[in-house]
Amino acid sequence: MKDKPLLLVVDDLIQNVELLEALLVPHHYEVITATSGQEALLAIAGNAIDLILSDVKMPGMDGFELTARVRRDPANQLVPIILVTALRETSDRIKGIEAGCDDFLSKPINKEELLARVRSLLKVKAYDDLMQNYRRELEAEVIKRTEELSALTVTLTDNNKAMRRFVPEQFLRHLGRSTIDEVKLGDHTSANMAVMFADIRQFSTLSEQMSPEETFAFINQYLARLGPPVRNHGGFIDKYIGDGIMALFPESPESAVKCAIEMHGQLNDFNRQRQETRQEPIKIGIGLHEGRLMLGTIGEQERMDGTVISDTVNTASRIEGISKQFGIGVAVSERILFNLEDPSAYHFRFIGKVDVKGRHESVSIFEIYDGDSAELKAKKDSTKGLFERGVSAFYSEQYEQANEFFKNVLVGLPEDEACFHYMRILRKMCNA
Numbered sequence: 001m002k003d004k005p006l007l008l009v010v011d012d013l014i015q016n017v018e019l020l021e022a023l024l025v026p027h028h029y030e031v032i033t034a035t036s037g038q039e040a041l042l043a044i045a046g047n048a049i050d051l052i053l054s055d056v057k058m059p060g061m062d063g064f065e066l067t068a069r070v071r072r073d074p075a076n077q078l079v080p081i082i083l084v085t086a087l088r089e090t091s092d093r094i095k096g097i098e099a100g101c102d103d104f105l106s107k108p109i110n111k112e113e114l115l116a117r118v119r120s121l122l123k124v125k126a127y128d129d130l131m132q133n134y135r136r137e138l139e140a141e142v143i144k145r146t147e148e149l150s151a152l153t154v155t156l157t158d159n160n161k162a163m164r165r166f167v168p169e170q171f172l173r174h175l176g177r178s179t180i181d182e183v184k185l186g187d188h189t190s191a192n193m194a195v196m197f198a199d200i201r202q203f204s205t206l207s208e209q210m211s212p213e214e215t216f217a218f219i220n221q222y223l224a225r226l227g228p229p230v231r232n233h234g235g236f237i238d239k240y241i242g243d244g245i246m247a248l249f250p251e252s253p254e255s256a257v258k259c260a261i262e263m264h265g266q267l268n269d270f271n272r273q274r275q276e277t278r279q280e281p282i283k284i285g286i287g288l289h290e291g292r293l294m295l296g297t298i299g300e301q302e303r304m305d306g307t308v309i310s311d312t313v314n315t316a317s318r319i320e321g322i323s324k325q326f327g328i329g330v331a332v333s334e335r336i337l338f339n340l341e342d343p344s345a346y347h348f349r350f351i352g353k354v355d356v357k358g359r360h361e362s363v364s365i366f367e368i369y370d371g372d373s374a375e376l377k378a379k380k381d382s383t384k385g386l387f388e389r390g391v392s393a394f395y396s397e398q399y400e401q402a403n404e405f406f407k408n409v410l411v412g413l414p415e416d417e418a419c420f421h422y423m424r425i426l427r428k429m430c431n432a
Contacts, residue, residue, distance in 0.1 A: 004030040005122050006047060010040040010054040010066065011084070020053060020084075023111050024118070037061025041069060049079055050125055051118060053105070056085040056096070064099045071100035078128045080121035084109065194256035194290040194336060195313050196235070197320035198226060198263065199244035201283040207243075219243055222282070225270050229262040238308055244320075248308065253290045253336045257346065257368060260286045260330045264371025287320025288332040289363075290339060315356050315363060322354050322365055327417025329371055334364040346370055347377055349384045351418060352391055367418070379413045386412075390422065399426055 007029050009020045017033045024031050032047065034040035038061060040054065052070065056063035063083050070076045083096045086107040093104060102124075103117050200206070200222070207215050219242075226245060230237055235249040235256065249256040263286065271281035293310030315333065323331035331351065337343050347370050353362035369380050380387075390405030403426050406419040413419070 004028055005050040005125075006030045006032065007118070008032055008034065008040060008043055008047075008049045008052045008054075010034045010037070010052065010058075010063070012036060012055065012058040016055060016084075019109065020114075023109070023114055027115060029118070037063075037066040037069070040066055044070060044073075044076060044079075049076075051121055052079060052081045053084055053118075054081065056083050056087060056092075063101075064095055067096065067099040067101050078125065078132070080125050082117060082121065190292060190294050191250060192290070192292050193312075194235075194249040194253045194288060195293065195308070195310075195316035196230075196247040196249065196256050196260065196286060196288050197244060197317050198247070198260075198284055198286045199241075199320055199324070201285060201324060203243040206280070206282065222270065225266040226263055229259045229266060232262065233259040235259055246308075246313075246317075248293075248295075253288070253339045254341055256288050256290075257330075257332065257336065257340065260288060260368070261371045264329055267371075268373075284329065285320055285323035286330045287316050287318070287323050288330070288336045289316035289319055290333070290335045291315070311356075318354060318356050319363070319365060322351070323367075326351055326367070326421050328367040328369070330368045331365050332368055334366065337366050337368075347372075347381060349380065350388045350391055352422075353395065376415075380416075383409045383412045383416070387416070387419065390419070394422060394426075399429065402426065 007024060009017050009024075009031055010033070011017045011020070012035050014035065017035065021031045021033060032043055034043050037058060040052070043049070044052075054063045054066055058066075061069070063085070067081050067083065070079065070081065077100075080103070081101045082103045082105050083101045084105045084107065085092065085096075087093075088106075096104060102121055105114060105117060206218075210218060222243070223240065223245070227237060230245075230247045233249065233255040234251040235247045237245050237247045239246040247256075247259070249259070263284070267282070267284055274281055289312055291310065291312035293308050293312045295308050319331050319333060323329070328351065332348075337348060340346065346368050348366045348368045351365045351367050353364055355362050369377055372380070386405050386409045390402045390409065393399075393402035393405060403423060406423050406426075409416055409419050
């Protein structure tokens with residue numbers, strides 16, 4: 001901070017310069033001088049001038065032009081300029097004002113008037129400087145806060161992304177929420193959706209051969225294959241259940257079926273990689289059902305979770321269990337099959353009926369085997385009629401006839417686990 005205000009006196013006559021300097025210096029002002037407009041511009045460029053007193057009539061660059069040149073520089077737009085002149089015409093005063101001067105001092109110079117005008121304009125300059133400092137500080141604070149808010153926004157965005165890995169975005173959307181912070185205990189909604197359960201066959205036996213680290217690595221590699229097909233077909237994974245998943249498909253049963261088929265394609269690639277490292281291939285079972293369900297949050301204020309509650313969920317889980325018993329890849333209910341746009345576009349066969357707790361009527365189950373190899377699909381297509389006649393005979397309690405149909409199926413499809421399952425049941429019934 002300067003001890004004294006710095007004033008610039010400009011006049012081509014040295015006696016006028018000395019007069020102004022003599023009048024100002026005793027009053028605690030520091031004065032520098034210039035005898036031409038060009039010299040004044042150089043002085044202004046090299047110093048932080050607080051006020052300029054300039055004569056008007058000077059050779060070369062006069063006081064009007066000097067004032068205009070000073071005002072062109074944004075850094076000097078608030079520096080007070082007093083034009084010292086003997087001119088009395090109003091037009092001259094207007095010219096000075098238009099050039100950008102702040103005040104006029106008439107010749108001959110009156111000491112008291114000079115000091116009063118200088119003091120007044122320096123007060124204005126001090127106030128302007130104070131406001132400028134405040135503005136700069138405010139701008140710096142705004143920049144700082146903006147950077148902090150930007151960093152906070154990035155953090156919040158990252159947090160929301162991280163949270164979406166635990167709570168699916170579609171789940172929040174169905175609850176009418178955009179972020180996890182907005183979710184309240186008891187939020188719920190109802191909708192028609194297809195529900196999928198998928199599980200690894202004989203995982204317990206498989207995991208016994210691995211360390212905990214290997215088990216988690218294996219599960220994550222496997223799940224990394226199943227996640228993308230779910231998203232590709234408009235679904236979202238609601239829960240990971242050990243080695244299994246539960247997924248929801250809000251759009252249509254068709255999406256769930258196409259996802260299940262793609263999952264088996266991904267599984268085939270995964271198994272090829274495992275076989276390259278001499279690891280056993282794995283099998284999965286998928287169960288699909290469609291119906292009305294409720295999505296919502298349950299728990300208590302300190303710990304809550306998103307969940308789905310419905311008979312539809314229980315039935316889908318039961319169907320996945322049936323797929324395991326029959327050794328089939330994809331098992332679907334009749335509600336899934338008959339709500340497809342064109343069921344005949346898929347390879348399927350009737351597997352049987354299943355009783356579900358809480359339901360009075362059995363649920364008809366079908367196998368969709370589009371995810372099987374071309375050879376296996378052809379075998380199932382060629383034996384489909386015999387197999388379904390065997391199933392029909394079984395439910396008609398024509399057990400010997402059913403057994404013969406299943407034996408004939410095994411001639412063309414010796415690896416048909418569903419046939420073996422029925423034949424084991426028939427054998428137990430005969431031995432009972």
